[in-house]
Amino acid sequence: MMKIDARGVYYRNLNKIIRDAVASGEKEFDLINVNGQRYIGDGLQGSDVKIDIHGVPGNDMAAFMDGPTLIVHSNAQDDVSNTMNEGKVVVHGHAGDVLGYGMRGGKLFVKGDAGFRVGIHMKGYMDKAPVMIIGGTAGNFFGEYMAGGVLILLGINRKKDTPIAGDYLGTGMHGGVMYIRGEVDPYQCGAEVGISELNDEDKKNLSALIKEYCNDLGFNYNEIMSEKFVKLYPKSSRPYGKLYAY
Amino acid sequence: MNNNYDFQKDIAGCGLTGIISTKGRKISGSVIRCSIACQHDRGNGLGGGFAAYGIYPKYKDHYAFHLMYDNMEAKKTAEAYLDENLTVDLAEEIPTKKSKAIPTSPILWRYFVKVKDSKKGSSVANISDDDIIVNSVMHINSDIHGAYIFSSGKNMGAFKGVGFPEEIADFFMIENYEGYIWTAHNRFPTNTPGWWGGAHPFTLLDWSIVHNGEITSYGINKRYLEMFGYKLTLLTDTEVVAYMLDLLIRRHGLKPEIACVALASPFWKSIARMPEDEKQMVTALRMVYGSALLNGPFAFVFGYTRGMVGMNDRIKLRPLVVASKDDMVYMSSEESAIIEICPSPEKVWAPKAGEAVIVNLDKDVAA
Numbered sequence: 387m388m389k390i391d392a393r394g395v396y397y398r399n400l401n402k403i404i405r406d407a408v409a410s411g412e413k414e415f416d417l418i419n420v421n422g423q424r425y426i427g428d429g430l431q432g433s434d435v436k437i438d439i440h441g442v443p444g445n446d447m448a449a450f451m452d453g454p455t456l457i458v459h460s461n462a463q464d465d466v467s468n469t470m471n472e473g474k475v476v477v478h479g480h481a482g483d484v485l486g487y488g489m490r491g492g493k494l495f496v497k498g499d500a501g502f503r504v505g506i507h508m509k510g511y512m513d514k515a516p517v518m519i520i521g522g523t524a525g526n527f528f529g530e531y532m533a534g535g536v537l538i539l540l541g542i543n544r545k546k547d548t549p550i551a552g553d554y555l556g557t558g559m560h561g562g563v564m565y566i567r568g569e570v571d572p573y574q575c576g577a578e579v580g581i582s583e584l585n586d587e588d589k590k591n592l593s594a595l596i597k598e599y600c601n602d603l604g605f606n607y608n609e610i611m612s613e614k615f616v617k618l619y620p621k622s623s624r625p626y627g628k629l630y631a632y
Numbered sequence: 633m634n635n636n637y638d639f640q641k642d643i644a645g646c647g648l649t650g651i652i653s654t655k656g657r658k659i660s661g662s663v664i665r666c667s668i669a670c671q672h673d674r675g676n677g678l679g680g681g682f683a684a685y686g687i688y689p690k691y692k693d694h695y696a697f698h699l700m701y702d703n704m705e706a707k708k709t710a711e712a713y714l715d716e717n718l719t720v721d722l723a724e725e726i727p728t729k730k731s732k733a734i735p736t737s738p739i740l741w742r743y744f745v746k747v748k749d750s751k752k753g754s755s756v757a758n759i760s761d762d763d764i765i766v767n768s769v770m771h772i773n774s775d776i777h778g779a780y781i782f783s784s785g786k787n788m789g790a791f792k793g794v795g796f797p798e799e800i801a802d803f804f805m806i807e808n809y810e811g812y813i814w815t816a817h818n819r820f821p822t823n824t825p826g827w828w829g830g831a832h833p834f835t836l837l838d839w840s841i842v843h844n845g846e847i848t849s850y851g852i853n854k855r856y857l858e859m860f861g862y863k864l865t866l867l868t869d870t871e872v873v874a875y876m877l878d879l880l881i882r883r884h885g886l887k888p889e890i891a892c893v894a895l896a897s898p899f900w901k902s903i904a905r906m907p908e909d910e911k912q913m914v915t916a917l918r919m920v921y922g923s924a925l926l927n928g929p930f931a932f933v934f935g936y937t938r939g940m941v942g943m944n945d946r947i948k949l950r951p952l953v954v955a956s957k958d959d960m961v962y963m964s965s966e967e968s969a970i971i972e973i974c975p976s977p978e979k980v981w982a983p984k985a986g987e988a989v990i991v992n993l994d995k996d997v998a999a
Contacts, residue, residue, distance in 0.1 A: 421968045443968075573905075
């Protein structure tokens with residue numbers, strides 16, 4: 387295991403150390419005193435690479451990442467898992483805006499709240515199905531233009547009268563599925579979104595994912611599953627077909 | 633003013649930080665320097681700046697004018713104007729330290745002034761000293777070629793220029809100042825030139841603003857402000873916000889929280905769902921202050937003598953994080969920039985779109 391004290395280390399140097407070490411066979415990293423260094427894990431390959439991060443990593447962590455596991459033992463900032471292809475990110479705190487933008491594979495688990503524009507244009511293809519689970523609440527534009535994968539919002543510990551998600555929920559959604567723990571007001575949703583109960587297939591998928599999430603973040607599975615979930619799905623796979631196709 | 637700096641349209645950040653001690657405790661400028669330096673990569677070296685409150689206690693009843701001049705002639709003309717219209721009790725060069733990073737600068741001078749008795753406005757016409765100071769700032773900035781007032785409040789000051797903010801901090805030696813509110817900015821100019829006058833903060837009287845984003849409603853806002861005598865001379869969208877705060881809060885007497893609703897008012901579809909009295913209030917604000925509405929992506933922090941406000945645009949297209957510990961409140965574009973100067977805050981949160989976070993000094997604190 388390689389331990390790196392990141393205090394005062396410029397992001398470029400930090401990331402070069404990690405990339406070079408991975409290239410020469412290092413599998414496990416423990417980063418301490420991280421604060422604000424951008425692009426950690428970006429484009430990194432290797433499903434057996436694991437990086438523990440202590441401190442708040444900077445923006446665009448795990449962008450284009452293709453295999454490794456990142457464990458953030460604090461809060462994370464904006465743009466985590468941008469266009470991530472494979473691997474796993476677990477954040478033991480809250481995270482910022484624009485998480486999982488165009489994410490196409492792998493998993494992103496956040497323990498606390500997430501910001502605005504989370505899960506925009508997540509997509510799936512063939513065996514690729516990205517999964518994002520947010521333990522707290524999310525801001526506006528959650529799952530906007532969603533094209534594939536699974537988005538789960540749990541709203542754990544949220545205050546009364548705090549909506550679990552903001553407005554424009556799933557606007558432009560045309561693929562994938564969302565499971566939201568609690569009530570969703572149709573007013574919040576985009577016109578392209580359908581709301582329904584979960585079927586047996588949904589319940590099976592959800593159950594497996596929540597088990598994994600609880601295992602990683604120390605939540606009680608039964609407690610989380612004791613509340614009702616709703617399913618959000620796209621009414622059409624081509625909501626704007628009539629607008630742009632002749 | 634000369635604009636010798638290369639600039640091009642680019643798409644990126646801008647970083648900002650604001651800190652306030654609600655107990656009015658003085659904090660060294662070296663603290664905010666750390667926080668904004670942590671966001672180094674949000675800027676590109678074409679602008680950095682700071683505003684600080686409580687830094688001129690010896691002259692706290694004077695307006696502190698900070699001026700930048702292109703040449704000695706501009707200085708002569710501006711000083712003649714100041715002498716004629718104001719009592720200048722102290723004029724001195726702003727202390728700076730030249731460095732490799734900031735090898736040249738405009739001529740930087742500061743003046744501690746009061747309105748001359750003979751020039752005071754009539755109370756019948758309701759013209760205050762503040763109005764006279766605003767007129768002086770507008771006159772110098774628009775009519776004296778090569779002279780710009782970049783700070784004009786009491787017991788506060790702005791320090792700014794072309795460079796990374798940590799370089800600007802060292803240039804002005806801001807570690808030598810102590811303030812109970814600090815704001816800082818790291819600039820990445822997108823649509824307007826990077827020049828000394830265009831660095832943030834923008835100020836008028838004790839209003840100061842640092843901003844990340846673009847005010848796409850600049851044209852409408854500018855024309856609206858011009859009707860009230862403001863002259864927009866600094867070639868940058870953010871200038872409108874500083875003057876808008878002066879107009880709405882000082883001249884029209886709106887509370888900061890109400891002014892913020894006018895600047896980033898809720899969408900009509902949200903207003904339609906509000907309780908009746910709130911609906912009427914917000915509808916009235918939108919109708920009266922339609923031209924004050926700021927459109928486009930922004931996060932900004934503005935300071936004034938008794939407080940600091942952070943706010944996002946209505947759909948939160950720029951980042952803003954707030955944290956608190958004891959008597960301190962921090963606002964920044966990135967959480968790490970707060971952690972840099974406050975390693976374990978009690979509370980960290982991201983305000984919702986268009987939600988103003990208003991932090992005032994405790995009532996019993998004299999500013």
